Amino acid sequence: MTPLDLAWVCLGGGLGSLLRWWVGRMVGERYHGDLPVSTLLINVSGAFVIGYLSVxxxxxxxxxxxxxxxxxxxxxxxxxxxxxxTMQLDAATLTRQAPGRAVSYLVISIGAGLAAAALGAALAHVSG
Structure with missing residues (x-):
């Protein structure tokens, strides 16, 4: 690892964290339901992008x-x-309130994340 590699990871990590904070805040200001939709949206969209870019x-x-x-x-x-x-913390919090909802949230998060990564990868294969 070189100092430049470290700098790229730090820069990317800072920008990615800032984007996560912004998306979470925007979703949180509009959605006040029973599931942590902002974390779900962030993780699923990230899985799609990493699937696409990896291919x-x-x-x-x-x-x-x-x-x-x-x-x-x-x-x-x-x-x-x-x-x-954060997904794990959200699930732990939901477990205290509604255990069934916590399990559903984890299943949806993991299933949607896998599907999004596969869809991103498939789209990358098709597009070129």
């Missing part, structure tokens, strides 16, 4: 840190944007 950039999961674009955009940017830990 377009020819990323192998064993070597996704090799270039500045991969380090800054995929690891930093999308890593900062998506949030597994």
């Amino acid at each position: 377009r950039l020819g990323v192998d999961w064993r070597d996704r840190y090799s270039t500045a674009v991969m380090a800054g955009l995929l690891t930093g940017g999308l890593g900062g944007y998506t949030t597994f830990s």
